[in-house]
Amino acid sequence: MNRLRYRQVFLFLVVLVLPTAAIIIQSRYNASRERENDAQARELARRELADLRRRRATEIGQDIVTRLERIKLQEIARAPSGAATAATASSDSAVAFVGWEGREGLIWPWNVAHSHNGGASREESEFTRKRQAGERAELAEQNYSRAAAFYREALGNARTDAERASASLPLANVLARAGAQAEAARVYRGLLKLPSSVTDDQGLSFASYAALRLSESHAAEALARVNLDLESAALLSPAQAYRWRSVLESMERSGDAAVRLAAAGASARLAKRIADVEDALQVQQHFRDLRVTADSWQPYAGRDRWWIGKAPTGAASRPLVLAVRVEEILRSVETERQARHEPSFQLVTDGVSGESLGEHLPGMRVALGPEITKAVAAPGAGRSFYGLSLFLVVTLTFVGAFFLWRDTRRESRLAELRSQFVSSVSHELKTPLTSIRMFAESLQMDDESGTGDPKERAEYLETIVCESERLTRLLNNVLDFSRIERGQKNYHLQSEELPGVVDAAVRTMRFPLAEQGFDLRVDICDDLPSLRLDRDAIEQAILNLLNNAMKYSGKSREIGLRLSRRNGSALIQVADQGIGIPAGEQRRIFDKFYRVPSKENNAISGTGLGLALVAHIADAHGGTVEVESAPGKGSTFSIALPLPREPAPDGGAAV
Ligand code: ADP
Numbered sequence: 001m002n003r004l005r006y007r008q009v010f011l012f013l014v015v016l017v018l019p020t021a022a023i024i025i026q027s028r029y030n031a032s033r034e035r036e037n038d039a040q041a042r043e044l045a046r047r048e049l050a051d052l053r054r055r056r057a058t059e060i061g062q063d064i065v066t067r068l069e070r071i072k073l074q075e076i077a078r079a080p081s082g083a084a085t086a087a088t089a090s091s092d093s094a095v096a097f098v099g100w101e102g103r104e105g106l107i108w109p110w111n112v113a114h115s116h117n118g119g120a121s122r123e124e125s126e127f128t129r130k131r132q133a134g135e136r137a138e139l140a141e142q143n144y145s146r147a148a149a150f151y152r153e154a155l156g157n158a159r160t161d162a163e164r165a166s167a168s169l170p171l172a173n174v175l176a177r178a179g180a181q182a183e184a185a186r187v188y189r190g191l192l193k194l195p196s197s198v199t200d201d202q203g204l205s206f207a208s209y210a211a212l213r214l215s216e217s218h219a220a221e222a223l224a225r226v227n228l229d230l231e232s233a234a235l236l237s238p239a240q241a242y243r244w245r246s247v248l249e250s251m252e253r254s255g256d257a258a259v260r261l262a263a264a265g266a267s268a269r270l271a272k273r274i275a276d277v278e279d280a281l282q283v284q285q286h287f288r289d290l291r292v293t294a295d296s297w298q299p300y301a302g303r304d305r306w307w308i309g310k311a312p313t314g315a316a317s318r319p320l321v322l323a324v325r326v327e328e329i330l331r332s333v334e335t336e337r338q339a340r341h342e343p344s345f346q347l348v349t350d351g352v353s354g355e356s357l358g359e360h361l362p363g364m365r366v367a368l369g370p371e372i373t374k375a376v377a378a379p380g381a382g383r384s385f386y387g388l389s390l391f392l393v394v395t396l397t398f399v400g401a402f403f404l405w406r407d408t409r410r411e412s413r414l415a416e417l418r419s420q421f422v423s424s425v426s427h428e429l430k431t432p433l434t435s436i437r438m439f440a441e442s443l444q445m446d447d448e449s450g451t452g453d454p455k456e457r458a459e460y461l462e463t464i465v466c467e468s469e470r471l472t473r474l475l476n477n478v479l480d481f482s483r484i485e486r487g488q489k490n491y492h493l494q495s496e497e498l499p500g501v502v503d504a505a506v507r508t509m510r511f512p513l514a515e516q517g518f519d520l521r522v523d524i525c526d527d528l529p530s531l532r533l534d535r536d537a538i539e540q541a542i543l544n545l546l547n548n549a550m551k552y553s554g555k556s557r558e559i560g561l562r563l564s565r566r567n568g569s570a571l572i573q574v575a576d577q578g579i580g581i582p583a584g585e586q587r588r589i590f591d592k593f594y595r596v597p598s599k600e601n602n603a604i605s606g607t608g609l610g611l612a613l614v615a616h617i618a619d620a621h622g623g624t625v626e627v628e629s630a631p632g633k634g635s636t637f638s639i640a641l642p643l644p645r646e647p648a649p650d651g652g653a654a655v
Contacts, residue, residue, distance in 0.1 A: 008408060016401045020394055027390050034386075049373060057355030057366055060345055063333045065360045068297055068309060068324065071095060075320055076311050094328040096306055097235070097280050100318040106287035107318075108280055110203050110237030127163055130154035134170060144178040161198045165191060165206035172213070181217075188213050192225050196234060205229075208243045215250045219259045223251060223266065230269050238277045244270055283308060283323060292321065296360050299326070307361075344369035417593035417608070424607045428474050431605070432467035439464050466511045473543055474607075480540070481592070481609045484616055491534040491620045498570050498641070499524045501535050502563050505542040509550075513559070518550060523562045528570055529643060533621055538572075538641075541617045541625075544610040545574035545637045551604050553578035556634065569623070569640040577634035586627050590615040614639065 074091075075098050099108040134150030137143045151171035158164040172187035191210035199205050208229075211222040226244050229236070236244070248270060251263035283290070283300055287308075290298045294312035299305070305327065311320040330347060338344070345366040348354040354365035439460040446452030483489035506522055513520050542561075549559045556577040564571050581589060585596045593608040595601060611625075618625040618639050629635035 008405075008412075012401070012405070016397065020397055023390070023393065027386070031386065052372060053355050053368055056343060056368055056372065057345075058358050059342070060333065060337070060366055061357035061361055061364075063337065064329060064357065065297075067094075067329055067333055068307070071324060072309060072311055072320070072322060075322055091233075093233075094324050094332070096276055096323040096325050097283075098323075099284075099321045101287075101310060101321050102318060106284045106321055108237075108284060109235055110239070125157070127154050127157040127159070127167070130157060131167055131170070134167075134174075138170065138174050144174040147174045148178065161194060165194055165198050166200065169206055169209055172210070176213070185214065185217060189218065189221065192221060196229055196232075196240070199240075203237045203239050204243055205240060208240065208247065211247050212243070212250070215247050216254070219251055219254055219256065222247065223259065223262055226266055226270075230266060230273065236273050236277060238281060241270065241274045241277045245274065279306065280323065287321075294319070296362055297324075298362070299364055343372045414593075420595075421593050421607055421609075424605055425474075425478060427605045428607060429471065432471045432474075435467045436464050436471075439467075462511060463515075466515075469508060470512065473540070473547070476540060477544070477607070477609050477613055480613055484613075489616070491537055491617075493532045493534055493621075495530045496533050496535050496538075497530055498528050498533070498538075498572075499526050499563060501533070501538050502542060502561070502572060505539045505546065506561065508539075508543060509546045513546075513550065516550065516557075518553070518557050518559055520546075521558070521560045523560070523564075525564045528563070528565060531570065531641060531643065533641065534617075537617045537620070541614045541639060542572060542574070544614050545572075545639075548610055548637075549574050549576035549578070549635075551606065552576065552601075552635070554600075565643065566640070568645070569642050572639040572641070573636055575634065575636040580631040580633050580635055581627065581629040582631050586629060589627070590625070 071092055071094060075095065097108060099106050099111075101107070130150050131154040134147045134154060137150055138147035141147075148171055151167050151174065154167040155164060155171065158167055168187050168191055172184045172191065175181075175187065176184035188210040191206050192214065194205070194207045196205045196207060198207070200209075207225055211225045214222040226247055229240075229244065245267070248263045248267045251259055252267065254260055254263070279300070283306070286300075290300065290308055292298050292308050292310045294310050297307040297309040300308050300323070305325075306323040307326055307329070309322045309324065311322075313319050326347070334344065345368050348365050348367045351363065351365065354367040357364045357366060443452075443457065443460050443464075446457065480489060502522075502524055506520065509520070546559065546561065553559065553576045558577055560573070560575040562571075562573045562575070564573070579600050581596060582598075588594050589596065590611050592612040594612075595606055595608045614637075615625050618641070621641050623639060623641040625637065625639050627635055627637050
């Protein structure tokens, strides 16, 4: 038996545990390999992404530089000699200012001397003389009408707009002082019409002088003149910008609400131009530190955020210096790139994050939009599926193994029971055969010797008959059991009187019971209807119960047999006062081959088939068999057979 168990354990190990362990080890190994591969793939993807970002940033840098170079060429073409033409604004709105690099540093257009205007540096002329005479009369003599006359003469000699303006302005001033307000206003209004390029030697337009004088009396006209300047793209010099500011400030103090409102609107626009101008002054101040070269653009962190670049020396006599608006450049590059479905980007200013834009835009970095990550596939999916299938395989294997193990255990138990059965059947056969043989031999000897008591002879014969009946019962049990196993057991039901059947069983057992000194108390209720039953089978069941009562009575010698009626059933009860059955075993004793595994029980021979047959017979008659028992107190087995509901006159019974 032990060998079989070892074999089972060994097979279990070989067939189940080892392969499962192998699968688990292999899959763990695979999983770790896969993790390594994943990590490598991720690292690769990370590098690829970094590379892609760098490439894209360089592309963006190139796009920006291309745009900037276009602007540069455009500006060089506009001012080929580096002349003061730059004073007119660039047609490209991205250009904030254009200046030149001189020996002293950066020169903005307004820094150029206004020698061409009506300044004092001009050589003596009739115009100059008359104007100077006017100034003397005005300032030294304070004779305003005389001064006005000289200024008028100067005006008559003026050849250019600037000369005319430089005579008109003092003329209007002295007229106003002399009290000729209406005439003064007329002259001022004439000045208001002059273009902004007509300036005095401080770079201030004559129109703005007139606007200042007219800001109260002719506010609407003066304001229109300011707006004209603010709307034009032409450059404002710092002086001019501040001049316009004071004109607007005085209008904002006006008593006329409409004038105040309009002036406030213009002030807001002017503020932006002033911010540009102030940035330009800052750039000028720090120009040397910016270290602008011909092939790089430097950021200038002013309010509008400009990049400062320079045309190569030689392209113009004095290299052009450009200040371009970063925001506009980026917007136009971004639009171009979006049209080509390139990823979006943003300038970053912390100087650490993002990607460099390349050598032409030193220190400038961009952050690329998240869509770039889509270009690189992320690895590492499907491992959870792998783990799940491993879990399923292992679980199914173990569930299968459990059922297999349970079946084998059952089989081996059955095999054990069968071998026990064979030995107990042989043992059971041996006892009656021995007595039959012994008594037959005694009879034979008596015959030979001619002696022998006839009473003794009759007793011997009775024993032989009784033992052979016992043999028959045993063999019947075995044969019936094998029929049941093969499904060939048939019961022949016919109408019978149950008391008669019980009586027959009692008669059969009378001799063996008496032989062993048993006292059988029989109590048969005769008031029972006929039943449809297999007479032999019911008798066999009662005999099995009586036989067990004898076997398991221990020292007790009292057995009771009762036939009664209870709850519509005929009840056959066999009671003993023997060894009893523990409660836990009472259900299993009706299983085939099952014997209560106690020391007391082992000493009594048996096959474990008797009760299984009783249960089968009761079942075939639509009845039940039950046991009531307590160890040491005895057992009562009851077969209940259902009675027909209404006793029929012909004795037919329903089963
Ligand atoms: P067998 O008597 O040949 O072993 P049975 O099927 O008739 O087989 O009985 C099964 C088991 O039930 C017995 O081995 C015994 O342990 C127990 N048993 C049956 N009848 C009695 C009884 N009257 N008193 C005590 N135990 C009993």
